[in-house]
Amino acid sequence: MTSVTAPLERGMVRASEEAGRRRTFAIISHPDAGKTTLTEKFLLYAGAVQEAGAVKARAGRRKATSDWMALEQERGISISSTVLQFPYRGCTVNLLDTPGHRDFSEDTYRVVTAADAAIMVLDVAKGIEPQTLKLFEVCHARRLPVITFLNKCDRPGRSPLELLDEIEDQIGLVPTPVTWPVGIPGVFHGVVDRRDGSFVGFERTGRGGSSEAQEFHLDATEAAGRYGADWEQAVEECQLLEEVGADLSPETFLAGISSPLFVGSALTNFGVRHLIDAVIDLAPSPSPTTDRDGQPRDLDQPFSGFVFKVQANMNPAHRDHVAFVRVCSGHFERGMVLTHGPTGKPFATKYAASVFGSERETIDDAWPGDVIGLVNASGLRVGDSLHTGTDPVAYPPIPAFPPELIATAHPRDLSRAKQFKRGLAQLEQEGVVQILHRGDDPTPILAAVGVMQFDVLRHRMEHEFGAAISLTGPHERTVRRTDETTAAQLLQIGGVDVLGRNDGALLAVFQSPYWLERVASDHPEWVLEQIANT
Numbered sequence: 001m002t003s004v005t006a007p008l009e010r011g012m013v014r015a016s017e018e019a020g021r022r023r024t025f026a027i028i029s030h031p032d033a034g035k036t037t038l039t040e041k042f043l044l045y046a047g048a049v050q051e052a053g054a055v056k057a058r059a060g061r062r063k064a065t066s067d068w069m070a071l072e073q074e075r076g077i078s079i080s081s082t083v084l085q086f087p088y089r090g091c092t093v094n095l096l097d098t099p100g101h102r103d104f105s106e107d108t109y110r111v112v113t114a115a116d117a118a119i120m121v122l123d124v125a126k127g128i129e130p131q132t133l134k135l136f137e138v139c140h141a142r143r144l145p146v147i148t149f150l151n152k153c154d155r156p157g158r159s160p161l162e163l164l165d166e167i168e169d170q171i172g173l174v175p176t177p178v179t180w181p182v183g184i185p186g187v188f189h190g191v192v193d194r195r196d197g198s199f200v201g202f203e204r205t206g207r208g209g210s211s212e213a214q215e216f217h218l219d220a221t222e223a224a225g226r227y228g229a230d231w232e233q234a235v236e237e238c239q240l241l242e243e244v245g246a247d248l249s250p251e252t253f254l255a256g257i258s259s260p261l262f263v264g265s266a267l268t269n270f271g272v273r274h275l276i277d278a279v280i281d282l283a284p285s286p287s288p289t290t291d292r293d294g295q296p297r298d299l300d301q302p303f304s305g306f307v308f309k310v311q312a313n314m315n316p317a318h319r320d321h322v323a324f325v326r327v328c329s330g331h332f333e334r335g336m337v338l339t340h341g342p343t344g345k346p347f348a349t350k351y352a353a354s355v356f357g358s359e360r361e362t363i364d365d366a367w368p369g370d371v372i373g374l375v376n377a378s379g380l381r382v383g384d385s386l387h388t389g390t391d392p393v394a395y396p397p398i399p400a401f402p403p404e405l406i407a408t409a410h411p412r413d414l415s416r417a418k419q420f421k422r423g424l425a426q427l428e429q430e431g432v433v434q435i436l437h438r439g440d441d442p443t444p445i446l447a448a449v450g451v452m453q454f455d456v457l458r459h460r461m462e463h464e465f466g467a468a469i470s471l472t473g474p475h476e477r478t479v480r481r482t483d484e485t486t487a488a489q490l491l492q493i494g495g496v497d498v499l500g501r502n503d504g505a506l507l508a509v510f511q512s513p514y515w516l517e518r519v520a521s522d523h524p525e526w527v528l529e530q531i532a533n534t
Contacts, residue, residue, distance in 0.1 A: 015331055015367060019286045019299050022369030023279050024094040024326075026111050028139065029121035030132040034151040038121055038266040039084065039097055042276050045212060045269075046093065048086035083324060083371045085354050089280050094371050098135075106401040106449050107309075107431065109138050110382060113398055114308040114326035114371065117145040117283040119275070120259070121266075124150045124157035124185045127166050136171050143256030145284060148175055149275055154265040157185030161237060164246070167259070174258040176248050177241055179274055181263045182227055182234040189227050191263055191271060192234050194241070195248070199223035199231070202270040213269035254284055286369035289328040292394040299368045303330030303338070304387040306395040307380050310430045312464070321426075322353075322360075323377035325386060328395070332366040341385030341394050351375035382431055402480075402531040403434055403447030406509060407454060407473030410443070416467040423465030428502070433457055436499035436507060445499055447507075448474070478516045480528040482508040489526060493519065507531075 029035035084095040096115050098108040112118065118139045122128065128136065139146050148167065150160060164175045179191040182199060190201035199222070203214040224231045241247070252258040260282055264271020288296035289304075297304060309324035334352045339345070353360035353373045366372045374380065387393035411420035424444055428435045433454070434447040448454060454474055462468040482490065487498040487506050496519070497509040508528060510516040520528050 015329070016299050018331075018367035019369055021091045022094065022286055022367065023091050023117075023283050024096070024115055024286065024369045024371070025117040025119060025279060025283055026096040026098050026108075026115040026139075027119045027121060028098050028108060028112075028132075028135045030123065030126070030129045030135075033121045033123040033126070034266045035121050036097070038119075038149065038151065038272070038275075039095065041266050041269055041272045042093075042095060043084065043086060045273060045276055046086045046088040048084075083354075083373070085371070088276060091280055092370065093279065094369060096371070108135050109401070110308050110398055110431065112138055112142060112144060114306075114324070115144065116286055116369065117147065117279070119147045119149055119279070121149050121151050122163065122167075124152050124160070124163065124263075125155060127158060127163050128170050133170060140171050140173055140256065145253050145256055145282075146173060146259045147253075147275070147278055147282065148173075148259045148261040149266075149271075150181075150261065150263045151266050153181050153185050153188045153263050154268055154270065155186055160185075160263065161240075164261070167261075173256075174246070174252070175261045176246050176253075176258045177238075177261040177263075178248055178278065179262045179264070179271060180234055180238055180241070182223070183230045187230070188265065188270065189230060191274070192238055193274075194238055197238075199227075200274075202268070204268055211269075213272070215273070250282060253282060286328075289395060292396050297329050297393065299329050301329040302387065302389040303332050303336070304328050304385065304393045304395075305332070305372075306386070306398075307377075307382055307384045308398065310377070310380060310382055312426050312430060321378045321380075322373045322375055323380040323384075325372050325374055327366050327368050327370045327372065329368055330388065332370075332372060334362070334364045336388065338386040338388060339392075340379070341387060341392065344392070347377075347379070347386060349374060381429060400431075400434065400531060401449050403449060404476060404479075405448050405451065405454070405474035406436075406477045406479075407446045407448075407471045407475070408443055409446055409457075410470045410472075412468040412470050419465045419467035420461070420469065423461045423467050426465075427457060427460060432460070434501060436501055438497065438499055446471075446474075447479070447499075478510040478513045479531060480508045480510070480516065481531050482506050482529070483527045486526040486528070489523070490519075 027035050027039060084097065086093055096111045098111045120136055150163060160181060167173055167175045177194060179193055181188055181191055183189040190199055193200055197220055199218040201216045201218065203216070218226065248260055249258050253260055260278060262271055262275050262278060264275065266272060286299065288298050290296050305325040305327045307323045307325055310321065312321045334349055336349055338347045338349060340347045351374065352363055353375055354363045360373060363372060383398040385393055385395050411417055424435055427433060436445040436447055438445060446457070451474065454471060458469060482498065483506060487508065490496045490498055490508055495511050495515045499507050499509055501507060
């Protein structure tokens with residue numbers, strides 16, 4: 001008996017040990033705040049790329065490693081979510097890159113469910129922008145530990161003290177600066193490391209920061225002699241931070257109450273090392289994931305995981321589906337047969353890969369905290385669980401955001417109707433839009449959170465599926481979930497439509513929030529439920 005159980009026990013111990021070496025985090029920001037640039041610099045400091053900002057494409061073009069979709073490269077923003085895995089300081093780092101726009105806050109939410117921490121990147125000149133406040137609120141609502149990075153300190157901007165107040169007032173996180181700038185934004189000499197009071201300066205590198213910034217260290221006396229009034233002001237501000245108790249607190253950080261804050265410039269690599277080191281030193285390693293019954297599943301239990309993202313055509317040459325799975329427990333080995341939680345059917349994992357932007361590499365195993373890409377996984381949907389063993393495992397569903405915009409779609413070329421239907425079905429599965437129908441009318445009605453989702457839909461339908469579309473709308477609407485009894489009553493009063501979703505849900509679509517309030521007030525017994533709460 002000992003010879004049988006000993007290897008199993010060693011395997012269980014190893015799952016916990018391997019999980020302790022994982023750091024899985026997401027980066028969130030407003031467009032142009034520097035998120036993609038920071039992602040590239042992390043890869044540079046980890047040795048995952050030789051030159052930051054780009055990798056060579058086959059035709060000699062240059063593109064951001066994490067932004068693989070043509071529309072992303074064209075607009076210079078992140079639209080999709082990608083996964084980048086790389087080693088750093090003896091740890092395996094899983095960096096989840098998220099869309100940088102409020103219109104894709106639903107996709108960001110899905111990614112956040114797979115992360116153990118997040119980095120919030122703010123432009124020091126703009127602070128928290130209204131369009132992306134929702135993204136930051138999502139992390140805070142989930143009590144996800146958040147590290148803040150004030151970026152672009154080498155350019156003119158707002159007072160860092162003012163930004164600290166804004167973070168606390170608008171998000172509810174208490175910022176606790178770990179590094180603090182010496183010199184006002186635009187005249188950025190370096191930082192005070194508040195942990196020891198020393199000064200860290202940076203030497204600019206050539207070619208736009210394509211290599212690591214060289215650092216130099218000065219003690220307080222040397223820094224005062226070189227930077228004079230700028231150093232004195234930084235010291236005074238640090239004393240003020242100490243007086244108000246804005247000191248690093250690992251306990252409140254892990255509880256999602258406070259946010260360690262770092263300053264720098266991703267473009268020039270100033271402060272990047274401090275930030276990536278903070279991910280290793282402060283961000284938590286994977287912990288047991290709570291299942292649908294509210295019970296934490298231990299890391300040493302047999303393999304389990306959940307799908308948080310589905311993406312097609314990451315490699316247009318293959319036209320395949322990739323399901324991103326967060327490993328929650330146990331040891332994944334390529335080729336193992338898993339059980340698909342919702343159906344109980346077996347699922348083979350012959351094609352498993354780690355994903356690096358649009359590039360992929362076959363992997364043989366993975367541990368809690370890792371993200372694996374299951375290729376040709378057309379049967380998987382967001383929120384599905386996968387597991388081994390005979391005992392079923394199910395994780396809480398990932399809720400959808402209530403749509404705010406409604407549009408109807410038609411193929412421009414009726415001879416492409418088959419491609420039109422296939423494309424819409426695929427993009428619904430990925431969560432790009434929700435597909436609704438009015439009764440038996442086959443005309444698809446598209447529902448989304450933001451206008452840019454329709455831009456992505458148009459682009460991908462034309463370029464990936466060869467089915468250019470025409471849209472009527474979008475129109476702003478207020479949507480609630482209802483039932484058949486209430487639906488019949490709603491259709492009698494006007495100003496509201498009832499649409500069906502492919503999962504059987506009925507949605508009441510009101511022309512305005514004011515009409516919804518009136519109807520709900522007049523008929524409190526009717527079923528008008530919020531679709532999702534973040």
